[in-house]
Amino acid sequence: MNKYTERLYNGVIKENPTFVLMLGMCPTLAVTSSAINGLGMGLSTMVVLICSNLLISLFRKVIPNGVRMPAYIVIVASLVTVVQFLMAAYLPSLSKALGVYIPLIVVNCIILGRAESYASKNGPVESIFDGIGMGLGFTIGLTIIGLIRELLGAGTFFNMPFLSAIEGFTPITIFIMAPGAFLVLAFLVAGMNIIRKKMAAKGKPLAEPAGCLSGDCAHCGQSAMCTGKSAAAGKTADSAKQE
Amino acid sequence: MSTLASLMLIAVGSAIVNNVVLSQFLGICPFLGVSKKTETAAGMGGAVIFVITISSFITGLIYKFVLANPFLLSKGIDLTYLKTIVFILVIAALVQFVEMFLKKKMPALYKSLGVYLPLITTNCAVLGVALNCVTYEYNLLESVVYGFSTAVGFFIAIVLMAGIREKIEYNDIPKTFQGTAIVLVTACLMSIAFMGFSGMI
Structure with missing residues (x-):
């Protein structure tokens, strides 16, 4: 496996941001x-992630550390x-459905997390593939969760009647x-x-949840960029920011 | 409708009916991460109230008088597209500034809230409130009321959650559900309870 397919495998399976790392909740x-x-949100996050990984990797030697x-x-x-x-221009209905969550991609911890832990240390091409892998993993995660909720809650499959076509099926709207x-x-x-x-048990442990769902800020994989951590560690991040 | 009534409507609507955590899913991270004890949850909630109220005022000011300045608009210069970039930077700077100010001038308040302040920059509720104020076209007073009551909603949710978590601690939970999973189930039940308020408005 060359290093580009390795990045894709890493993002989609090994460190899937939704299922394994539990980021961007x-x-x-x-x-x-x-x-x-879910698909729309995943794809728009992926576009931002690929571009931000590319730009940050290109500028990594120019941006001062402080x-x-x-x-x-x-x-x-x-x-x-x-x-x-x-999105507002070409996909107005999706843009309306996602609403304020599109600008909130800015504070999505996957994006800043990848910038800090991968793109700022690696070359542009690898970073693009890392962005594609992570973005695909996130998109797949969101689409699967969306599919489960849609099937149970409305009985449809990508807005097409599926379970709801069965006689006597009552969707669980909740x-x-x-x-x-x-x-x-x-x-x-x-x-x-x-x-x-x-x-x-098989001897191949999965990566630990890195996001806030683990509730353990001290060992959080994002601790370098997240300011949400225990007080003592928080202070160092602040002083780094003020420099 | 009179001003006071519309302000009350905004306050109740954003604090209880459309609770920021339980129905809009903003600020999930601190809600799950800092809700193990009631005291820390209350501290976090207090800090969020403090920061969101100030930030909704400041971002409101900046939007009104800089980005959507009538003079610039009349000249055909529309800067409103910069709002996401400007707001996130203003909020990050504001949290730092508030922290420094409290440390110097109000050590007592800093002692109770200070630990939680740096946690807030990445809280998406702060940016969400600032952006929602623009979307809903609130004026300055409405923005502050909206920000304050949204944060009160966060406070209510996180303190309730911490209270429940202190109780569940001693329950016999199936092994696979221990930890985050049972907290999410609790959040689901709380969310159902809060849906009961939706008939109020």
Whole structure:
């Protein structure tokens, strides 16, 4: 496996941002009320991620270390603005369905996390492939969750009648409403707990959840960029920012 | 409708009916991460109220008088497309500034909220509130009320969650559901409870 396919495999399977690393939970919960919305959100995040990985990797030697976070934020925010206007122009219905969650891609921890942990240390081509891999992994995750919620909650498959075509089928509407998102994610986390244990028993442990769902800021993989961590560690990040 | 009534409507609507965590999914990270104990949850909630109220005022000011400045608009210069970039930078700088200010001038308040302040920059609720104020075309007063009550909604949700988590600690939970999974199930039930308020408005 060459290093480019390795990046893709890493993003989609080994360190899948939704199922394994549990990153970006706000959009995961918020926009997965249907498979189309999940797919749209995943693809727009992927576009931003690929472009931001490319730009940050190109500029990695120019950006001074002390101001790297603000610099990354400006790059990501500009890209998000571009994506937001493109979507409003060409996909108005999707843009309306996703609403405020499109500009909120800026604070998605996958993007800044990849910028900090991969793109700022590697060449542009590898970084693009890393972005494609991670973006695909996120898109697949969101689409699967969206599909589950849509099938149970509305009985449709990508907005086409599927289960709802069966006589006497009653959709469980709660699944496409807010509580359903929490419930589906709860079962997902529980399922991943089982898989994690099985893989650990086989001697091939999965990567630990890196995001806020692990609830363990001290050992969080994002701790270099996230300011949300225990007080002592938080101070160092602040002083780095103020330099 | 009179101003006061519309402000009340915004306040109740954003604090309880459209709760920021339980129905809009903003600020999930601290909601799951910092809700193990009631005291820390209350501290986090207090800091969020503080920051969101100030930030919705400041971003409102900047939007009104810089980005959507009538003079610039009349000259055909529309800067409103810069709002995402400007807001996120303003919020990041503001949190730093508030932290420094509290440290110097109000050590007592800093002691109770200071730990949680740096946690807030990455809280998507802050940026979400600032952007929503623009989308809903709120004026300055409405923006501040909206920001404050949204943050109060966050406070209510995170403190309730911490209270419940302290109780579940001693329950016999199936092994696979221990940890985050049971917290998410709890959040689901809380969210169902909050859906009961949706008839209020």
